[in-house]
Amino acid sequence: MSTVEAPPADRVDSGAPLPRGHGLGPWLVALARRAWRQLTSMRTALVLLFLLAVAAIPGSLLPQRNTKIEDVNQYLRTHGELGRTLDRFYLFDVFSSPWFSAIYLLLFVSLVGCLVPRLRDHVRALLRQPPDGPSRLDRMPAYVGGTGGDPEQFAALLRKRRFRVAVRGTTVSAEKGYLKESGNLLFHFALLAMLIGVAISSWYGWHGSRNIVAGRDGEICNTVPQYDDYGLGARVGPGDLPPFCVRLDRFEATYAPNGQPTAFRAHVHYSQGSSGTESPAEVQVNHPLRISGAGVYLLGHGYAPVIRYTDRFGKSQTSVQPFLNNDENLTGTGAAAFPDANIDPATGKQDPNDQIGFQGVYLPTMSSTDMTRGASLHPEERNPRLLLVAYKGNLGMDAGIPRSVYTLDESRIASGRLAKVAESKALRPGESLTLPDGSKVEFVGTRAFVTVTVRHDPGEMIVLGAAVFLLAGLLLSLWGKRRRIWLRVNGDRVDVGGLPRTDYPGFAAEFDEIVQAARKEGILR
Amino acid sequence: MSDALSNQLLVVTVLAYLAAMIAYAAEFAFGNRGAVARAATRSRERELVGAGGPVLPDTPVVIESAPSGGRAALFGRFAVALTVVGYAAHLGTIVTRGLAANRVPWGNMYEFVLAVCFVGATAWLVLLARRPMVRPLGMFVTLALIVMLFVDAVRLYTAAGPLMPALNSYWLKIHVTAAVTASGVLLVGFVAAALTLIRMGYDDGKRWFPCSLGNRLPAAATLERLTFRVHAFAFPIWTFAIICGAIWAREAWTQYWSWDPKETWSFISWVIYAGYLHARATPSVKKTVATWIAVLGWATMMINLFAINLVVTGMHSYAGVK
Ligand code: HEM
Numbered sequence: 001m002s003t004v005e006a007p008p009a010d011r012v013d014s015g016a017p018l019p020r021g022h023g024l025g026p027w028l029v030a031l032a033r034r035a036w037r038q039l040t041s042m043r044t045a046l047v048l049l050f051l052l053a054v055a056a057i058p059g060s061l062l063p064q065r066n067t068k069i070e071d072v073n074q075y076l077r078t079h080g081e082l083g084r085t086l087d088r089f090y091l092f093d094v095f096s097s098p099w100f101s102a103i104y105l106l107l108f109v110s111l112v113g114c115l116v117p118r119l120r121d122h123v124r125a126l127l128r129q130p131p132d133g134p135s136r137l138d139r140m141p142a143y144v145g146g147t148g149g150d151p152e153q154f155a156a157l158l159r160k161r162r163f164r165v166a167v168r169g170t171t172v173s174a175e176k177g178y179l180k181e182s183g184n185l186l187f188h189f190a191l192l193a194m195l196i197g198v199a200i201s202s203w204y205g206w207h208g209s210r211n212i213v214a215g216r217d218g219e220i221c222n223t224v225p226q227y228d229d230y231g232l233g234a235r236v237g238p239g240d241l242p243p244f245c246v247r248l249d250r251f252e253a254t255y256a257p258n259g260q261p262t263a264f265r266a267h268v269h270y271s272q273g274s275s276g277t278e279s280p281a282e283v284q285v286n287h288p289l290r291i292s293g294a295g296v297y298l299l300g301h302g303y304a305p306v307i308r309y310t311d312r313f314g315k316s317q318t319s320v321q322p323f324l325n326n327d328e329n330l331t332g333t334g335a336a337a338f339p340d341a342n343i344d345p346a347t348g349k350q351d352p353n354d355q356i357g358f359q360g361v362y363l364p365t366m367s368s369t370d371m372t373r374g375a376s377l378h379p380e381e382r383n384p385r386l387l388l389v390a391y392k393g394n395l396g397m398d399a400g401i402p403r404s405v406y407t408l409d410e411s412r413i414a415s416g417r418l419a420k421v422a423e424s425k426a427l428r429p430g431e432s433l434t435l436p437d438g439s440k441v442e443f444v445g446t447r448a449f450v451t452v453t454v455r456h457d458p459g460e461m462i463v464l465g466a467a468v469f470l471l472a473g474l475l476l477s478l479w480g481k482r483r484r485i486w487l488r489v490n491g492d493r494v495d496v497g498g499l500p501r502t503d504y505p506g507f508a509a510e511f512d513e514i515v516q517a518a519r520k521e522g523i524l525r
Numbered sequence: 526m527s528d529a530l531s532n533q534l535l536v537v538t539v540l541a542y543l544a545a546m547i548a549y550a551a552e553f554a555f556g557n558r559g560a561v562a563r564a565a566t567r568s569r570e571r572e573l574v575g576a577g578g579p580v581l582p583d584t585p586v587v588i589e590s591a592p593s594g595g596r597a598a599l600f601g602r603f604a605v606a607l608t609v610v611g612y613a614a615h616l617g618t619i620v621t622r623g624l625a626a627n628r629v630p631w632g633n634m635y636e637f638v639l640a641v642c643f644v645g646a647t648a649w650l651v652l653l654a655r656r657p658m659v660r661p662l663g664m665f666v667t668l669a670l671i672v673m674l675f676v677d678a679v680r681l682y683t684a685a686g687p688l689m690p691a692l693n694s695y696w697l698k699i700h701v702t703a704a705v706t707a708s709g710v711l712l713v714g715f716v717a718a719a720l721t722l723i724r725m726g727y728d729d730g731k732r733w734f735p736c737s738l739g740n741r742l743p744a745a746a747t748l749e750r751l752t753f754r755v756h757a758f759a760f761p762i763w764t765f766a767i768i769c770g771a772i773w774a775r776e777a778w779t780q781y782w783s784w785d786p787k788e789t790w791s792f793i794s795w796v797i798y799a800g801y802l803h804a805r806a807t808p809s810v811k812k813t814v815a816t817w818i819a820v821l822g823w824a825t826m827m828i829n830l831f832a833i834n835l836v837v838t839g840m841h842s843y844a845g846v847k
Contacts, residue, residue: 042807046800053796053825060789060833067783095784198782207779256687264690286694286777297779455779463781467768474764478757478802503753 039106040113048107055103059094062086066095108195115188122181129166130175133486137497140486142511148525149494154487157517163485170489177483180502183476190470194463201459203235211322212248213304213449218320219247222294222454242292242456244272249280251301251448259329259378266298266450283452293456300325300451305362305386306444307336312437313345322449323362324406329376332362335407336388339397342439355395357408357418358441360388366426385426386443390435393418483507485514494524528625528685534618535639539674541611542667548604549664553741555597601660605653608667612646619643626685631701632692634834638677641830642670644709648755652713659751661741665716673712676831696773703766708826710759711798715823717755721748721816749812753805756819760798767791790829797822 038044063071072092076083090097137143151172155165163174208227210220220226222245224238232238252265266283272292281289288295304322311317317340323332335357342354365378366385374387394417396409403409412418424433424441432442482501487494496515500507518524619639623630631640649666652659688697720742727739742748770791771781782788801822804815 042803043809046803046807046810049796049800049803053793053800056789056793056796059784060786060793064784067785258686260686261690262687263693285690286696286773288776288779295779297777299779453779457775457780460775460781464772467771471761471764471768474761478761503750505750505754 036113039110041110042114045107045110045114048103048110051103052100052107055094055100058091059100062091062094064094065092104195108192111188111191115185115192118181119185122178122185125181126178130164130173130484132168132173133171133484133488133497137486137488137495140497140499142498142500142508144496144511144515144524146494146496146524147492149487149489149523151487151489153521153523154518157514157521157523158485161514172485172487174485175483177481177502179476180480180482181477183473183480185473187470187473187477190466190473194466194470197459197462197464197466199459200462201233201457203233205455205457205459206230206232206236206241207453207455209299209451209453211302211304211449211451212246213320213322214248214251214447215320216247218447218449219245221245222292227454242272242294243274244270244291244294246270246289246291246296246452247278248448248450251450253301253379255378255380261379264298264301266301266452268296270296283450293458294454295456297453297455298450299453302330302332302449302451303362303364303381303446304449305332305334305336305360305446307358307360307386307388308442308444309336309338309341309356309358310440310442311338311341311343311356312439313342315341315343315345317341318444320447321405323360327375328379330364330379331374331376333360333406334362335359335405337395337397337405337408339395352394353392355393355397356435356439357391357395358388359391359408360386362386362446363426371426381446384429384446386424387426388424388433388441388443389420390422390424390433390441391418392421392435392437481507483510485511496524528622531618531621531625531685534614534621535674535678538611538614538618539671539678541607541614542671542674545604545607545611546664546667546671548600548607549661549667552597552601552604553661553664553738555600601663604663605660608646608650608663611667612643612650615639615643615646622685626687628688629698629701631705632688632697633683634830635677635681635683637701637705638673638681638830640705641708641712642673642677644706645670645673645712646709648710648713652751652755656751658743658747661743662716662720665720666713669712669716694773694777696769696776700766700769700773703762703769707759707763707766708830710755710762711823711826714752714755714759715820717748717752718816718819718823721745721752722813722820724748725813725816749816752816752819756798756801756822760802763791763795763798767795786833787829790825790833794822794825794829797825 063075065072075092076087079086086092090099094100134140138145151167151170155167155172155174158165158172158174161176163176164178165172165174167173208222208224208230210227210229212218212220222241222243224230224232224241232240247269248266249269250267252263252267253261254263255261264285268281268283268289269278270281270289270291271278283289283296283298285298288297290296302322302325304320306318306320308316308318317338319336319338321334321336323334325332337355337357339355340350341356343350361374363374363376363383363385364380365376365382367373367377368383391408391413393412396412396417397403408418413420421437422433422435427433427443429443429445432440434440480502481504483498483504484501485496485498487496496518498507498511498514515524619630619636622636622639626632630636645666649663653663723735724739724742724745726736727742728745731739770788774783774788775781778785797818801815801818804810804818805812
């Protein structure tokens with residue numbers, strides 16, 4: 001921290017008058033130059049830093065599309081006009097909004113404008129000899145006078161202490177602590193490198209998420225249509241995703257007695273490219289699987305009830321759909337749809353209003369004392385029960401609109417196009433419910449599912465490297481100390497002066513020590 | 526082993542800090558106001574007359590000598606002893622908690638605040654050993670510790686339990702230890718900044734509370750410099766904590782940065798503290814303004830710790846507070 005000399009970046013003289021009466025051209029040039037100087041001043045950097053901090057606040061208070069799109073939609077539904085207004089100002093996409101981008105881009109322009117001259121000055125200082133001392137060394141913050149003195153000997157003494165030394169006739173000039181400014185520049189350039197890394201991440205990265213049900217039929221492959229939710233960087237097309245497939249064999253969770261999970265393990269098989277050879281692997285929270293430059297992350301898990309429906313013509317179909325968790329004890333809600341139920345085998349025709357769907361709640365551990373409690377007591381399957389509500393009618397699945405597999409169409413239930421026909425008691429695995437038309441639904445059991453996100457992020461290593469340099473630069477810059485020492489022989493007289501160029505309370509002690517050493521070697525008496 | 530012992534030790538900790546605060550306050554009240562001022566001039570003279578030694582007329586004086594003796598100093602020494610007692614109990618609280626939970630004792634918000642205060646107390650004792658002159662600030666440091674620990678015990682207490690799988694990573698030890706360390710040191714930095722402002726206010730002729738306390742505080746330049754040094758020490762640690770958090774996030778949540786509310790506020794604090802360092806390095810920005818920025822930085826740390834943990838939910842919802 002330079003307190004003795006103003007940092008070069010702060011030489012703003014925004015008060016300089018603009019030239020007048022020389023036509024528009026020079027005036028514009030002067031205006032631009034002035035604006036540039038203003039932008040690259042330390043004060044502007046400060047203001048922009050503040051704006052950046054303030055601009056980030058709404059992003060932490062309102063749900064953001066990039067992380068919680070469901071919450072954003074919910075907010076928009078419940079807040080009407082207010083929500084739409086907030087949305088118009090990008091308040092649900094703060095960190096990709098034009099105004100947030102404008103602030104950090106201006107900050108980085110200001111940074112470049114500030115760094116380039118500083119780098120030039122610093123390189124010059126590194127190439128140059130330490131500058132000659134002021135004429136009156138006794139005016140320096142640290143000073144001692146005496147007699148004797150051999151400049152060369154003093155220079156050698158300082159060189160041993162890793163000062164850069166220049167001897168000009170009877171004057172020794174020495175300086176140390178250039179690493180402080182080098183570190184500071186390194187730090188600021190690392191910030192720029194980090195921005196570049198982030199940009200590469202957002203242009204060339206991609207990610208997708210999906211629930212994978214255990215079993216061969218649950219396998220997913222790395223293609224856009226297979227993901228429930230995905231994002232491709234600006235320079236990535238669906239064809240750019242590397243081909244690989246992942247299948248869940250078995251999922252293992254261990255729990256503490258209070259129900260808190262202690263470990264999750266997903267045993268998977270994966271195959272890369274078109275070879276088809278499968279390799280086993282284990283994915284854990286905090287230990288993603290890395291395939292083809294992408295990471296496969298375990299982010300959640302739950303149960304997918306296996307529901308078998310036997311229609312009134314005796315034909316059976318099975319649904320295995322993940323039930324989404326409502327709570328930490330894995331109370332799940334979900335649906336099973338049978339659009340192809342009740343096709344008359346005689347005619348091969350189906351009354352479209354004869355389709356069947358179920359909405360259900362699954363409790364891995366139902367309370368055995370309080371049967372009205374609709375929530376699981378424990379995430380493990382200790383007393384598993386499935387509650388089903390059966391609906392008959394037109395499921396509306398042929399309409400060609402992609403629909404959620406986690407629920408039936410609520411609007412059809414509300415409008416009566418799907419009519420509730422039966423409600424089960426809490427079914428144990430193996431138990432079944434008979435519907436009024438004689439058809440039957442059986443709760444066969446459950447399979448585990450895991451929620452995975454697959455992500456490829458080509459910028460992350462640049463960002464990490466930049467972060468390491470940033471930290472190194474910061475340490476050098478904050479803890480480094482720049483100081484100068486001069487010795488001048490004037491006939492019989494010797495003056496030694498010292499100047500800490502930065503905040504350095506220990507300078508007096510160091511100076512003192514150098515003086516003592518000089519005395520001991522007889523350079524100074 | 527249950528956490529009952531840990532809880533009892535926490536009571537001892539808070540009581541000892543409370544007693545220490547009272548003793549610091551007694552020193553503060555009984556110490557003749559001249560003690561500090563005299564020490565300031567004396568050390569200045571010492572440097573000026575130093576036998577043949579270097580002369581440093583222009584640098585602000587950093588006072589290295591201990592406060593003068595007398596009854597007040599007795600209270601002061603007593604206060605330090607009580608602080609050490611509290612500190613030992615504090616260490617015991619954390620260690621027994623770790624034994625009860627059978628893991629590193631900073632897995633939820635209660636434990637986090639406990640550890641932050643411990644680092645704050647450590648920073649204070651180190652400072653005290655290196656610059657005995659700062660002792661009059663003890664009253665404020667212990668006050669800050671007591672408030673934090675009290676809120677922690679009453680509002681955030683959670684029984685010891687195992688870690689959730691997402692936290693079960695060696696990055697927990699690295700990232701959270703760094704965050705705890707930085708926060709604890711910044712706590713002391715905040716106290717120093719607040720006292721700097723009080724003293725500056727006093728020097729500007731303000732006599733109302735709290736500036737009225739200013740006459741017994743070390744010189745504004747000394748405090749201001751102390752504030753800077755503490756922040757310059759803490760800032761890289763905070764930076765390191767954020768970097769480790771990002772590395773961990775990449776392992777646990779797939780992405781090194783996703784603007785989760787906790788991440789966002791860590792970023793805000795980082796930017797504000799960077800603003801403080803810039804402001805202090807800019808000669809045209811007044812030291813008062815720069816110091817206010819440091820106080821603002823601590824405010825954002827507190828918002829991050831309390832408001833974000835308890836009100837806003839994000840992926841960092843490990844506070845464990847029901
Ligand atoms: C991306 C935004 C920026 C951040 C996060 C940032 C951060 C920092 C930090 C943390 C420091 C203190 C550590 C040190 O002393 O090296 C610092 C110092 C410094 N920054 Fe920046 N900075 C930014 C932009 C700028 C800009 C735009 C300028 C130029 C106008 C600038 C000029 C300086 C100077 C001159 C110092 C050294 C102060 C001194 O020690 O004398 N910085 N910066």
